[in-house]
Amino acid sequence: MSGILYxxxxxxxxxxxxxxxxxxxxxxxxxxxxxxxxxxLPAGLEDLAAMDYRSLALEILxxxxxxxxxxxxxxxxDGAYDAKFTHPDIAPVRMVxxxxxxxxxHGATIAFKDxxxxxxxxxxxxxxxxxxxxxxxxxxxxxxGDTGKAAMAGFAGVEGTRILVFYPEGGVSAIQQRQxxxxxxxxxxxxxxxxNFDQAQxxxxxxxxxxxxxxEAAEAGYCFSSANSINIGRLVxxxxxxxxxxxxxxxxxxxxxxxxxxxxxxxxxxxxILAAYYAKRMGLPLGKLICASNENQVLFDFFTTGxxxxxxxxxxxxSPSMDILISSNLERxxxxxxxxxxxxxxxxxxxxxxxxxxTLTEEERERLGDFxxxxxxxxxxxxTIGRIYREFDYVMDxxxxxxxxxLEEHRSGAAAMVVSTASPFKFAPSVLEALGLEPGRNTAExxxxxxxxxRATGLTVPAALEQLRYAPLLHRGACSAALLRxxxxxxxxx
Ligand SMILES: *Cc1c(COP(=O)(O)O)cnc(C)c1O
Numbered sequence: 001m002s003g004i005l006y007x008x009x010x011x012x013x014x015x016x017x018x019x020x021x022x023x024x025x026x027x028x029x030x031x032x033x034x035x036x037x038x039x040x041l042p043a044g045l046e047d048l049a050a051m052d053y054r055s056l057a058l059e060i061l062x063x064x065x066x067x068x069x070x071x072x073x074x075x076x077x078d079g080a081y082d083a084k085f086t087h088p089d090i091a092p093v094r095m096v097x098x099x100x101x102x103x104x105x106h107g108a109t110i111a112f113k114d115x116x117x118x119x120x121x122x123x124x125x126x127x128x129x130x131x132x133x134x135x136x137x138x139x140x141x142x143x144x145g146d147t148g149k150a151a152m153a154g155f156a157g158v159e160g161t162r163i164l165v166f167y168p169e170g171g172v173s174a175i176q177q178r179q180x181x182x183x184x185x186x187x188x189x190x191x192x193x194x195x196n197f198d199q200a201q202x203x204x205x206x207x208x209x210x211x212x213x214x215x216e217a218a219e220a221g222y223c224f225s226s227a228n229s230i231n232i233g234r235l236v237x238x239x240x241x242x243x244x245x246x247x248x249x250x251x252x253x254x255x256x257x258x259x260x261x262x263x264x265x266x267x268x269x270x271x272x273i274l275a276a277y278y279a280k281r282m283g284l285p286l287g288k289l290i291c292a293s294n295e296n297q298v299l300f301d302f303f304t305t306g307x308x309x310x311x312x313x314x315x316x317x318x319s320p321s322m323d324i325l326i327s328s329n330l331e332r333x334x335x336x337x338x339x340x341x342x343x344x345x346x347x348x349x350x351x352x353x354x355x356x357x358x359t360l361t362e363e364e365r366e367r368l369g370d371f372x373x374x375x376x377x378x379x380x381x382x383x384t385i386g387r388i389y390r391e392f393d394y395v396m397d398x399x400x401x402x403x404x405x406x407l408e409e410h411r412s413g414a415a416a417m418v419v420s421t422a423s424p425f426k427f428a429p430s431v432l433e434a435l436g437l438e439p440g441r442n443t444a445e446x447x448x449x450x451x452x453x454x455r456a457t458g459l460t461v462p463a464a465l466e467q468l469r470y471a472p473l474l475h476r477g478a479c480s481a482a483l484l485r486x487x488x489x490x491x492x493x494x
Contacts, residue, residue: 003066006033006232009335010349011342018065019127022120022233023137025226026208031345032331033232039063041243041283045257049247053090054081056247057119057240064236065123072126080119080237084108086463091115091241093248093417096394099407100254100261100417102245105397109179110423110464111321112272113150115241116234120151121158123233124225128160135223139163140207140488142200142228144268145172146321146422148190149179151227156185163227164189164491166200169478172320174446175426175465182471189491195481196314198325201228203484213485222492229271230328238275243284245417255415262416264290264407266399267299268322270329272419277333277370287414292406293375294319299327303373306365308348309357318378318430319398321422326352337367374406381405385424385434395457397422398430425462428453 006021007014012029014036021033041048042059051059057077062070081090087106094101107114128137137160141151148165155163165180169192172180180190193200207213208224217224229235242263249255263286265273273291280286293300295315302308310325317323331349337360338344351358360368376384384401388394396404400420407418424431428449432439437456440448447461447469454461479487 004035004037004039004064007036008032009034009331009342010346017067018232019067019130022065022123022231023127023131023133023225025224025228025231026205030209030349031342032230032329034332034335035064035232038278038281045247045250048243049250049257051247053240053244054078056244057081057237060240060243061236067130068126076119076122076126079122084114084118089248091244093245094394095254096388096392099404100245100249100415101394101396101400101420102241102417103420104241105420105423105426107150108153108464109146109150110426110462111146111150112419112421113146116229116237117147117150117154117227119237120227120231120233121154121161125158125160127233133223135218135221137161138217138222138224138492139227140204140224141165141226142197142204143167143172144197144321144323145176147228149176149183152180152183152185152188152190155227156183156188158187162187162189162222162491164191164488166191166193166204166484166487168192168196168200169194171196171316171323173427173429175428175450175468178446178468178473179464181473181475182468184474188475190475190477191484191487192478193481193484194478197323198314199481200484201326201328203481204228207485207488210485213489216494217492220492220494228328229269235271235275235278235329235332238272239279239282242276242279242286246284246286249415249417258285260285260287260414262287262290262407262410262412262414263419264292264403264410264416265419266319266322266403266421267291267293268324268327270299270327270333272421274329274332280370288410288412289371290403290406290410291371291373292403293373294322294381294402295375295377296323296325297375298325299330300373300375302330303368303371306360306362307357308352310352311356318381318427319402321399322402337364372410374409376402376405382430382434385431386436389435395424395431395453395459396420397424397427399427401434423462425450425453425459425465432456
């Protein structure tokens with residue numbers, strides 16, 4: 001069969017190679033790149049289950065990124081999934097009672113963004129070389145906390161790239177902020193803005209669509225790209241761990257080959273759960289895709305009413321990486337459920353821009369049948385952490401707990417897996433509160449709560465946090481949300 005090409009969800013670009021789509025990030029018409037077809041699993045489930053993480057990643061990436069050679073992809077995979085991951089399985093599955101937990105937090109920044117952002121720089125620089133691109137790639141990223149550090153860590157020191165990150169000041173945890181502020185690397189920049197994540201994301205999007213600035217940057221030898229989860233080079237690597245986890249559960253006898261597995265995913269920008277949807281479409285026997293929201297329950301409302309409405313108060317919750325009102329990757333699902341009709345999609349997206357809302361027809365809603373949704377309040381989130389710790393001696397973070405809670409409401413007879421997206425140490429203050437423990441004594445490096453959590457649970461502080469104790473703060477800049485464009489120009493010396 002011929003290779004897979006990519007097209008914009010909004011119809012403005014098609015026939016685009018994988019390397020072009022990855023290098024470009026967002027399509028020129030503001031849409032997201034999607035593959036022109038979703039491939040089938042490359043082998044039987046038994047064969048896939050026998051592969052280690054890297055071999056499986058190579059097989060899955062080869063299916064989607066068809067203009068990369070196998071050698072190129074192997075180099076990307078080997079560069080990404082190496083000793084930066086502290087667990088030999090890369091994405092281990094733990095049983096907690098009869099529920100499986102897929103732990104995606106054993107990478108450099110102890111949150112699931114590492115799964116894709118450790119490979120994206122390799123995919124991007126390989127793509128640029130294939131395209132004969134000589135300009136430096138400038139990654140502009142808005143973050144609600146975890147993406148920023150994972151992207152900075154991924155791109156730091158990667159030749160031919162620079163990365164500039166914007167985060168909402170006060171909208172990320174102290175640890176997340178410190179992780180970003182201590183990131184070394186001459187090609188790295190960071191600004192805190194006085195707005196929320198959506199404002200940071202809109203600001204970055206407006207830089208991308210600013211023709212004059214693009215031209216000016218191009219003349220100076222730069223081109224912009226994005227490491228946000230809208231890049232197809234982030235989505236594809238995320239498909240891998242669903243297939244891997246399924247295989248691991250079969251190998252350990254928890255699941256029979258072919259048996260249905262429900263998955264519950266703590267959701268913000270809709271990237272992680274969309275990868276589960278792709279895996280299911282490829283033929284992985286997944287059952288319900290359970291979309292778990294926090295108090296910013298815009299996705300829960302969407303799945304239960306067919307109306308997407310971002311006109312609501314933005315809540316800063318105790319699962320901050322899910323505090324999002326515009327879930328960008330939902331656009332890729334909408335594209336599938338409207339029968340790949342770009343004009344229908346453009347209608348929705350302009351309604352979203354104009355009025356902050358759009359509505360699906362009954363018929364369109366019926367095509368959302370793979371998904372169910374629920375949400376957890378901040379109190380329920382903490383209760384869940386405490387309850388599962390007491391019953392099973394398993395400590396989870398607040399994001400994972402949102403999914404664990406929502407899964408309980410949707411539990412059927414089927415086997416079930418919660419996607420665990422962050423180490424509990426990354427959100428130590430909330431986890432301490434959930435366990436009814438006193439906060440730690442605050443020290444200069446802000447790790448008092450981390451140490452208190454380690455003492456109380458007997459767990460070891462992850463190396464990624466240990467190293468924050470001695471790392472100097474390299475980035476302290478703060479600016480108004482209106483100044484993103486100026487900061488980008490300044491970063492490039494324009
Ligand atoms: C980013 C993030 C999420 C949300 O993932 P999406 O792909 O944006 O839906 C959930 N939990 C944690 C810890 C995250 O960092």
